[in-house]
Amino acid sequence: MAATGDGSSSSSSSSSSGAGSDAKRPMGKEFVLSGEFLPTPEAPVQCVIALDSDTIVTGGDDRLVTIWKRTSSDSEAAGAFAAAHVCPEAANYVRALAVLPPSATLPDGGFAAGSSDKAIRVYSRAGDLVRTLEGHTGGVLSLSVAPDGSLVSGSWDGSAKVWNVDSGACKSTLGGMENAISVLCLPNGDVVAGSTGVKTADDRHVDFKIRVWRAGSVFKTLKQHEQAVRDLAPLPGGGFASAANDGTVRVWSAAYDLVATFSNPVSARGEVPFAYRVDSTSDGLLFASSEDAVVRVIDTAAGAVVQSIQHPSVCWGATEIPGTGGDVITVCQHPATSRKGHVYHWTRDPARKADEPVLAQFVQDAIVPKSKAAESGGSGGGSSSSSSSGGLGGLPIKGNYDGRAAVAGTHEGEQAFFKRKDGSIMMCSWSNAAGAWTDIGAVQGAGDDGPWDVVRTVTLDLEGGGLKTMDLKFNLDEESYAITQRFIVDNDIPTGYLEQVRDFVLKVHEEESAKAAFSAAPAGGSSSSSSSSSSSSSSSSSSSAAAAAAGASAGSLRTLRTAPVLAPVSIGPMNFDKVKASLLVKSDAVSASPDADVRRLALTMDERAALDPLFEVLSNEGLYHSSKLPPRAVSAIVAKCPGWPAAECAAAYDLLRKLCLHEDGCATYLAPKAAAVASQAVARAADPSAAFGTRATSIGLLVNLLVKASSREALLEMTGDIAEAAATAATDVKPVLRARAALAVHNAAAALAMHVTRTGHLLAGNAALEAAAVKIATASLAVAMPEDTPESSRATALSGLATALLVSPEARSACSRLDADAKLVAMRGAAKPRSHFAHTIEDAIEALSI
Template identity: 30%
Template sequence: MATSSTSGTTYSIAHALTGHGGAVRAIADVHGTVVTGAMDATVLCWDVVSSAPKQSIYEHSHWVTAIVPLDAAHEAILLSEGFATGGMDTHVRIFTRSDGLYTCVAVLKGHSSGVISLSWLQNPTTPQLLSGSWDGTCRGWDIASQTCRFVLPDHENGVCVLGLPNGVIATGSTGKQQGNQVVDARIRMWHAVSPTEYALTRTLSDHQGPVRQLVQVDAIGFASCSNDGSIKLRAADDGAVLVTCQHPLNHEGKPGFVLGLAYLPQSQHLVSASEDSTARVWSLDGTCVQTIDHPSGLWCVSALANGDFATGAEDKSVRVFSYRTPRNDALETALATQVAEAHVQAARGPSAVEVESLPPYDMRASQVGKSDGMVQMFRRDNVAWACQWSAVSGTWLDIGQVTGTGSGGVVDGEAYDMVIPVEIETPSGVKKLEIGYNQGQNPFTVAQAFIDKHLLNPSYLKEIADYISDRSANYQPPILGDRSTSASGAPAVSPAPVASPYFPLRTYATFDSAKIAKLLATVEQFNTLHPVLEGTDLAQLGALITTLQQTSYYHSSTITKSQVATVWKLLDKWPPTHAFPALDLVRLMLVHPMGATHITDTTAVLRHAFARDAADATRFLAIRVLVNWAPHAPTKLVAQIDAVASGIHSSWPPTASWSKPLALSVATLWMNATLALSTGRDDEHSAAAKIVSTQLAELLGGNLDEEALGRVLVAIGSLVRHVPFGGVESMDMVWIRQWRFPRLSRPSRQVYCAAKSRHFRRLRPFTPSCRTYWLCWTNPEVVAWSKRGVNRSLECTKALCFSLTTVPSLGPSRDITCCHMQHGWRRQWRPPRLFKRVGMIEQSDGAPFRSLSL
């Protein structure tokens, strides 16, 4: 790790805190407890000594971007220590400690966009909390009454705030887009006219980029940092610049954005956090006394009470640096290794092909972002340049140059881990082509897709697959033959985990189709039975339905809080027998980019779902609300797994009597839950994983059509392969129970499965000689059947069989045997008796079944 110091005080890494599922955006020291907020919408309270979280808080529905400890006056008023948070859900929350845990005691609402900065303002009576937001305002809050006392308006987009000891308020803005640059990033000084009124007394425009943070500097005034790479030390009364610290220029002659700043009173140093992956320690005369490299860009830095400081990074980590503790060689070595690997990755840079395929930077104004916060790359001076869409200003805000997209580049506009050049001899000459490959993909699958794309001779398959395997050094193709010998006669190696087209699940499924036109009529009809909405309410509802119908305008249309409140009136007042139109509206609102910002609580949804007299439509639409909610609030979905499972068990009939829409909805919910679980930590999500596995087991005995069965299999495979805590062992294989043969309606489109055992045998070679396949877990077995080709569900079953062989917890004695047979079709078909021993029907001649795309 590159770290250098020119002063007597040298900081070294003392602790590395990992556990967030997103980039760390905010850090605060609350009486010795490090509290962090991240882009996974969680707050973690850390025991720094053990580097483990003491508490996880899931109150937020969007990124947590600001944290500040309660001041002494409010601790006395609230009789507890605590902290305040701000997030992109537009709210400020107050947390206090009770029985050793922090709980939310107040939610301050008033901002119309994300809250990105918090500070305390001292006054003669009670300190007030300042909040800065992307809505262009600073608000002053009275915590005791939970009211907004004043608003400082008319800032340029995002606002950072600071209350100074002399009662002056300093605010900074991120500026506005004008042509190809950001202009009018300003610092404003506000003086009190009355307790609830502040006058603007001075405006400063000495930063050439967005102002990102303001921090108090004892006995001097305050300091500001900016995207222009500078830190300016200022006088408290008028904000005049006393000293400027300038980040060094990169190879393009530009400084890194300085996104965070902290003042260390014990050592009298400033520490800056930059997107160039460095934390820099500055003396108050403007000299950089130490540079500490990180493996990824930094979002924030915070001073700790003991003189240390902590950084929050894009790589989801918090690192604590200290000058008091002895050097930790293990942590230093680990950090140095991470930094070196990051430098190698960054040095490769985006390929010329990739950059050329990007839209021009000068034309970005003609493109509209699909949602607030969307990141888009543009071509600027022959480099890839990232910008973020601001829905408030309707402009693209600069993030910075893209330094790499993996070790390879782009093929046909899609980025890959590796781009492998290949030359193919054809009758017309030698073709020079490129193969895009991601680590973990099956080389045979990639090779076959490459052959199909370029209409090449199928005989090239093995040669191309072997070439891909040789070039991807860390990849080993699956050995589907007998473990004792490989196909070539060479000693076989254990198969490495390989990619499956079905799992682990990587994207959330949603229900986004609807007959919206009929919704308003249905609501009006039910409103005559249960009068809840009046004329203005119906007008709000009509406007909402119009917005939801116009899907092509989702990038620019809005959903208002009053429209959401109107729908919630229906959920609160209508009985479960008639609530399904309202639930359908909630489901559709979650498809709209703005819908999730207004829907943060699903209590009413769960109440209708598990009411004893709920209609079937109410049940499956309530579950579909949770399905569509999952991409926006995965941590909250995980927190509700137990409640949902308990409600299903206590309030619903057995799974065998469920309607197919209900079974499909629940299968999709548990499938999404496995993806949400995959981002968690062992200690918190293992219990939830067991609950999900139990629910999946019960679903297998239900009324499943082919699509629902496929989703159940994907969920099982994802739980085995992707959930990081114990895999199969965490499930205790509770889903390996008897799978019932459903009624034979359309046999050519069904998959039949049966399972009775937790024991597995070896995966053996088999070559399909017909279009009907049998797969069995023996002792006793699992049988899966499909007629006239392999459909999606059977492919999922095959992939699941192979997936289990790649899970280390199974061990060498718990593998799988795959068999196949040809079975004649009869009009009155009955499942044959299950296999009683391994290899009862087995074909060993020929090459292994390479088309298993696992």
């Protein structure tokens, strides 16, 4: 970075080094790696705070808030940090944390966590949820505490809110700002808010600025940044620093004068890396995190960058540990080929430098990948070419990786493949805001065909109602993102599926790792976060809860390799032009009905006009976790279309199936009406006289209503009815109906299992859920029995059967009365040994014998 201020300029030369070396600075003044937190988080870590010298809190893409404690002095890893408690309440990514001072409801203080689910959760120091603050209409990405103890939050909804932590009330809203808002409370009571700006009709990026709010009004506006403002950090003396996409960190005085600007160095491609985050220490150092995965340590007093620390990937946060002489924690994710996260501990005390194995692993994670990229010319220029085949597995290659800057994307989130000089293939995603391709990850080659630790059947919903069934195979020591890439390449899956497949793989990987950890525990015991380095503490506790709920010993679960704990996601692209045309035709038919009550369900002209904006949002599947749906159209679809006559509802149900997979669509619109929507779909699915399209879309809708937690929880008592309705298609001549029936019973069983693991409550204590489990088990058996049903569908149904038997004594009794054991043994005799189908049969037999 080059620093300029007050009209003068100066520059500093600093090399990127693994453990933070800089020959010009004396030993003892640089930061060196002291250690890495274990177990390694299974998802990118996005934020971090320190409660005291022995307690760190992190949040990330796994939707968990993790409290880390320093290990005791008699431990082999004395002085290291290990996961001590997990807070699982967030429904989406955790993006911001803040330390809360003592108050009436938090006598010992605590912390707040902001999430992409739009909520802020207040916790005690021990991690107990005290209250939830709700009011934002967009994800929460920034938190700061005012001198009077108020909490200020910044959100994607273009506003900041001031909260009374004790009462939970919103005291005021600072609105009228642009998109993502970062916030900072200053000692004088002012609130600083940075905005990321907006796009104009002619695709210009404007209105990124810093506002200073005083007593609820804008007191001052700072417009020196040239692109989106991303982050703010306090400085001693009342000033602050800001980071922006223009690649600069700017330092401001307490009087809001610009006193220095630090610019990121220009890359070999002639680009300036974005400055994503800036955090400060008590002695005035800034930790500036940039797009190039380098953390630059800025000494504001000296006006210079004094150290550069290469990380495996972009660092999303840093915090000083109080009482340690200036130790700092940084958080990031693994390189793009992995979903793992990292939490690193840095110190200026040479005596606490990490040992050689830890340093070697850090070099392997952070330094070697960057060196290889440089050797292959990853930062150089190059020519581009039009799309062509010839990549790994016949992938369409859009051009050379080095020359990708000359190839413009067509829409936000577009995915493409570029070939690197070493012959490898990089998958990239287009960002309209950046006007550039961002790396998703290097495509991995197909592995050999086993033996595999895990084999799961995955079914994709395809356009036109078709289904594609594949085996997902992986070993537990593989990283989730590498598994995803291999699966996409091996099965010729369009890249538009990347986000959904990745999320599914991550869930399955976590579940199977938890099972492995549980299996390693002593018989009759429970697993812990330390029983397996590959399982998170939350996954391990979920596995233990499942065992307790089933009344089973550890030994009885060791052979259950395929029983689901998490429901699979049914995914697929959709031709929205065809859907719209069909919806309008069917709406016209509804409006012509002789029944006045039916006519009222037709779409109005305003609702028809609102379909295009709805479909535009739904077409970008890569943003389903964060995009917002236009309320007029989606409200009408959810309120009216489920009640359309059977002859007119297929297209509408297919659209509702898609809405189930959209976070906002499901949580905001479908979940409150989930029971009513499911009741209509159950009736249509169970009607053997209904048209094929009506039954197929009805069962598909029921499958997807059980995917998201927001709608699934509302349907727990209906899961038995859903399974029974789906089972009416068990002998249908159409394979698609049988496949969807298998998915429905599978998801119904998984919904009950997830309820058990989440609550720890036995189904035996809930008559309605026990009755549902009995229906699911008998329906699963019915779907799995026909010998002419494809093995993949039979295996899916048997996986549901094993799960229902595992969590319900009543289901085991009911299936015993149906001679299920003899039927399963007969199936086993006809199954190919060691096949996925054979594994699910063994699971069901084992669960039945508990």
